[in-house]
Amino acid sequence: MSPITRTWVAFAAVGTGLIHVALVLGSPLPLGIALAVLGLAEFFWGVLTFARDAPPAPRIALAVAVVPLVALGLFTVVAVAGGFTIPSGFLLPLGLATLLEVAAAALLGRALRTSGPAPAPGVGRYLIALFAGAVVVGAITTPALAATTAGANAVPHGEFHFEQTDHGH
Amino acid sequence: MTSSPNRLVAVIFGAVYLLVGLLGFTATAGVGFFDPEGGLLLGIFEVNIFHNIAHLLIGAALLIAGLRNVRAAKTVNTVVGAAYLLLGLIGLFIVDSAANILAINAADNVLHFASAILLLAVGLGAERGTRRGTAAV
Numbered sequence: 617m618s619p620i621t622r623t624w625v626a627f628a629a630v631g632t633g634l635i636h637v638a639l640v641l642g643s644p645l646p647l648g649i650a651l652a653v654l655g656l657a658e659f660f661w662g663v664l665t666f667a668r669d670a671p672p673a674p675r676i677a678l679a680v681a682v683v684p685l686v687a688l689g690l691f692t693v694v695a696v697a698g699g700f701t702i703p704s705g706f707l708l709p710l711g712l713a714t715l716l717e718v719a720a721a722a723l724l725g726r727a728l729r730t731s732g733p734a735p736a737p738g739v740g741r742y743l744i745a746l747f748a749g750a751v752v753v754g755a756i757t758t759p760a761l762a763a764t765t766a767g768a769n770a771v772p773h774g775e776f777h778f779e780q781t782d783h784g785h
Numbered sequence: 786m787t788s789s790p791n792r793l794v795a796v797i798f799g800a801v802y803l804l805v806g807l808l809g810f811t812a813t814a815g816v817g818f819f820d821p822e823g824g825l826l827l828g829i830f831e832v833n834i835f836h837n838i839a840h841l842l843i844g845a846a847l848l849i850a851g852l853r854n855v856r857a858a859k860t861v862n863t864v865v866g867a868a869y870l871l872l873g874l875i876g877l878f879i880v881d882s883a884a885n886i887l888a889i890n891a892a893d894n895v896l897h898f899a900s901a902i903l904l905l906a907v908g909l910g911a912e913r914g915t916r917r918g919t920a921a922v
Binding site for chain 2: 619623626627630631634663666667668739742743746747750751753754755757758759761762
């Protein structure tokens with residue numbers, strides 16, 4: 617597997633892991649626990665994937681990557697059928713996380729099907745490709761994190777004023 | 786040096802952050818040191834004086850490490866990458882608040898996060914053979 621492909625998969629895993637963890641706040645407890653476990657596993661799997669020569673347990677990872685996609689589909693079906701709305705602070709980040717996950721799974725699946733070691737890329741190509749991957753994942757992950765309930769609730773505008781405004785607290 | 790991804794990333798990012806730090810001062814006339822409301826560099830990235838100085842220090846550290854050797858570059862890339870990841874995450878929480886002493890905005894957060902994962906990937910993942918046989922890491 618090319619180190620570029622491997623690192624792109626890793627970036628996507630780190631991004632999706634962080635989003636899943638950020639979705640814990642504001643979720644009902646059983647869902648929160650599932651999201652926390654999934655998110656942390658994805659994050660650390662991502663770090664190991666770029667820090668080592670090969671992604672750990674790639675076939676298990678591929679199976680796990682499909683779970684959020686199925687879950688998102690189920691959520692949407694249940695919500696539409698039941699006539700209730702899922703807050704956009706949950707659905708949008710989950711959708712973006714799932715997008716990253718599907719991209720990672722597609723890259724990983726394709727790499728697993730091709731046998732033999734990939735030729736090592738030149739340093740320039742490696743760095744440019746990594747930079748592009750980092751910017752793409754960053755541009756998806758950061759707004760997704762900001763859109764979660766955790767992101768929105770984390771800046772309680774009423775409580776963070778120190779001495780800048782003169783409301784007599 | 787050009788055959789080492791770690792040294793190359795450190796030198797390039799170091800030089801760029803030094804430049805960004807210097808250019809930042811053109812956007813912060815009248816902005817306080819820890820002012821949560823900063824000026825916009827290139828019209829996009831919010832900075833204040835503290836933020837500019839941080840860029841200068843980080844840029845210098847990366848550049849010096851990159852010019853030295855692979856091990857120094859790997860170490861500084863990894864440390865700065867981890868720090869940027871933390872900053873990227875904390876930054877999400879302090880945007881628009883008085884705790885925002887670096888005057889971070891959303892564009893800053895994206896750049897910090899992207900820089901973080903790139904530096905970590907290269908620092909931890911590339912040229913790992915240089916760790917073997919060294920006294921301490």
